[in-house]
Amino acid sequence: xxxxxxxxxxxxxxxxxxxxxxxxxxxxxxxxxxxxxxxxxxxxxxxxxxxxxxxxxxxxxxxxxxxxxxxxxxxxxxxxxxxxxxxxxxxxxxxxxxxxxxxxxxxxxxxxxxxxxxxxxxxxxxxxxxxxxxxxxxxxxxxxxxxxxxxxxxxxxxxxxxxxxxxxxxxxxxxxxxxxxxxxxxxxxxxxxxxxxxxxxxxxxxxxxxxxxxxxxxxxxxxxxxxxxxxxxxxxxxxxxxxxxxxxxxxxxxxxxxxxxxxxxxxxxxxxxxxxxxxxxxxxxxxxxxxxxxxxxxxxxxxxxxxxxxxxxxxxxxxxxxxxxxxxxxxxxxxxxxxxxxxxxxxxxxxxxxx
Numbered sequence: 353x354x355x356x357x358x359x360x361x362x363x364x365x366x367x368x369x370x371x372x373x374x375x376x377x378x379x380x381x382x383x384x385x386x387x388x389x390x391x392x393x394x395x396x397x398x399x400x401x402x403x404x405x406x407x408x409x410x411x412x413x414x415x416x417x418x419x420x421x422x423x424x425x426x427x428x429x430x431x432x433x434x435x436x437x438x439x440x441x442x443x444x445x446x447x448x449x450x451x452x453x454x455x456x457x458x459x460x461x462x463x464x465x466x467x468x469x470x471x472x473x474x475x476x477x478x479x480x481x482x483x484x485x486x487x488x489x490x491x492x493x494x495x496x497x498x499x500x501x502x503x504x505x506x507x508x509x510x511x512x513x514x515x516x517x518x519x520x521x522x523x524x525x526x527x528x529x530x531x532x533x534x535x536x537x538x539x540x541x542x543x544x545x546x547x548x549x550x551x552x553x554x555x556x557x558x559x560x561x562x563x564x565x566x567x568x569x570x571x572x573x574x575x576x577x578x579x580x581x582x583x584x585x586x587x588x589x590x591x592x593x594x595x596x597x598x599x600x601x602x603x604x605x606x607x608x609x610x611x612x613x614x615x616x617x618x619x620x621x622x623x624x625x626x627x628x629x630x631x632x633x634x635x636x637x638x639x640x641x642x643x644x645x646x647x648x649x650x651x652x653x654x655x656x657x658x659x660x661x662x663x664x665x666x667x668x669x670x671x672x673x674x675x676x677x678x679x680x681x682x683x684x685x686x687x688x689x690x691x692x693x694x695x696x697x698x699x700x701x702x703x704x705x706x707x
Contacts, residue, residue: 359689363404365420366461368453370496370680371654373621375453376408376420377435379463385424385436391478391573393424394436394443403698405438410699413688416440416603416617416706421450423458431476432464440603440617442580445479445573446528448624448656448676452496455486456680459493466491477501479528497677500624502664503527503632504671506568514561515608522558524568525636526666527628527674530578532562536586536598543586543598545618545651552616555582555600560608571667582616583626593649597630599623604707615707621678622650627658628674635660635672642672654678 364380382404387393397404407413408420419439426434435454437444458464459471471486479501487495507524514520523533534555536543541554559582570576581601588596599619606613619626627648634640646658657677664671690697 359691361690363688365686365688366457366682367684367686368456368680368682370449370452371621371650371656371678372652373449373619374418375450376418377454377457378408378420378422379457379461382422382424387427389427390434390436390476391445393434394478397422397436398443406698407690408688409438409440410701412696413699417620419447419450421454423454423463426476428476428481430474431481432473433458434476436478439601443478444529445576446477446501446625448500448528448627449621451475451477451482451484451498451624452678452680455484455496456493456682459486459488460491460682493680495677495679497675499661500628500674500676501528502666502671502673503628504666504669505633505636506669507566508633508636510566512558512561512565514557517554517557520558522562523633524562524566524579525629525632526570527632528625529581530568531581531583531626531629532559532579533583533585533630533633534558536584539584541584543584543596543651548618548651551584551598551618552600553614555584556602556606556614556616558582560606571669581626583623583630585630588649590649590653590655593647593655595630596649597622597626598651599626613707618651620650620652621654622648622656624656624676627656627676631658631660631674632672636670
C-alpha cells in the first residue's frame with residue numbers, strides 16, 4: 353500500500369519476540385546517528401531523538417512491555433551492525449532478548465546475509481562488541497547464542513530496608529545493566545506470569561530502596577549507574593532449569609509518597625542481562641564455575657540455555673563472561689508514520705496500564 357504524502361517520519365520496523373519478550377527492530381527511516389562509539393550514539397539519540405523512543409514504545413503504537421531497537425552503522429570495522437536499545441525509562445547498554453530479536457530480524461529479512469547451518473556475526477551494542485552464533489535452517493533462525501559482556505557482582509547479601517516490607521537481602525550485579533536481585537521464595541511471591549502486578553510492585557519497591565541505600569556505578573563508565581532494573585529469583589518449575597526469575601522493567605518514576613507509583617512491566621522471557629547478572633552472583637558465591645551450564649526459566653516457562661565461558665575482571669571486580677542462548681520469532685513487519693494532524697505524535701501513557 354502506497355502511503356500518502358501527508359505522512360512524515362516513516363520508520364520501517366520488524367516486530368519480533370524472544371522467548372516471549374517483544375522487541376521491535378527499526379530497520380529503516382532513521383537519520384544518521386553521530387558518535388565515536390555505540391554508547392555515544394545511544395547518548396546522542398537520547399538527547400536529540402528521544403521522540404522516536406516515545407513514539408514507538410508508548411501507546412497507540414506501543415505498550416508497556418515493549419522494547420525497541422534502532423539498527424545503526426557500527427563504529428567498529430569488525431561489527432556487522434550496530435544497535436541502540438530503547439526501553440520505557442532508559443537506553444540500556446545491553447539486552448539479551450533484544451540481541452536475539454535484532455539478530456533474527458537482520459538475518460531473516462536479508463539485511464545481513466544468512467549462512468546455513470551457522471551464521472557467525474558481530475554486533476556492536478552500547479556495552480561493547482557482542483559475538484553471535486546463529487543456527488539457521490530453511491531461512492529461519494532457530495537459535496541465537498551470544499557471548500555477553502563481562503558480568504560482575506558489586507553487592508552480595510546486602511541488607512536494605514524496604515518501607516512497608518522490612519529488611520530484604522539483595523545482590524546487585526552488572527550483566528549489561530545493573531540489577532538488584534532478591535529471593536522471591538523468601539518473600540513469599542509466586543513468580544508466575546499471572547502474578548505480574550504483585551511482582552512488579554514489590555520489585556520496584558526493592559529497587560528504589562536499593563538505589564537509595566546501595567547505589568552503584570560501572571568502574572569503566574561512571575555515568576552508567578543503578579540499579580535501574582530488578583529481578584526476583586526462585587525455585588524453577590520447568591524440568592532441567594536451575595532457577596526461575598521474574599525481571600521487572602520500570603515504566604515510571606516511583607516515589608515513596610505515592611504507593612500507586614510502584615508499577616512496572618514484567619519481562620516476558622528469562623532476560624539475558626538479568627541471567628548474566630544472576631550468574632555473576634552465583635559465581636561470586638561459589639555456586640557456579642567456569643564451564644558450568646545454567647538454565648534459567650522465565651515467568652512464561654520459556655528458558656535460556658547459558659554457560660560460564662571464562663573468568664575476567666572489570667575494574668576492581670571479579671567477573672565472568674556468560675554465554676546466553678535462546679530463540680526469537682518475527683511477528684510482523686510494518687511502517688510507522690506520523691500524521692501531522694495526530695494530537696499524540698509522541699504517544700501517551702494511561703494510568704490503567706502504566707501506573
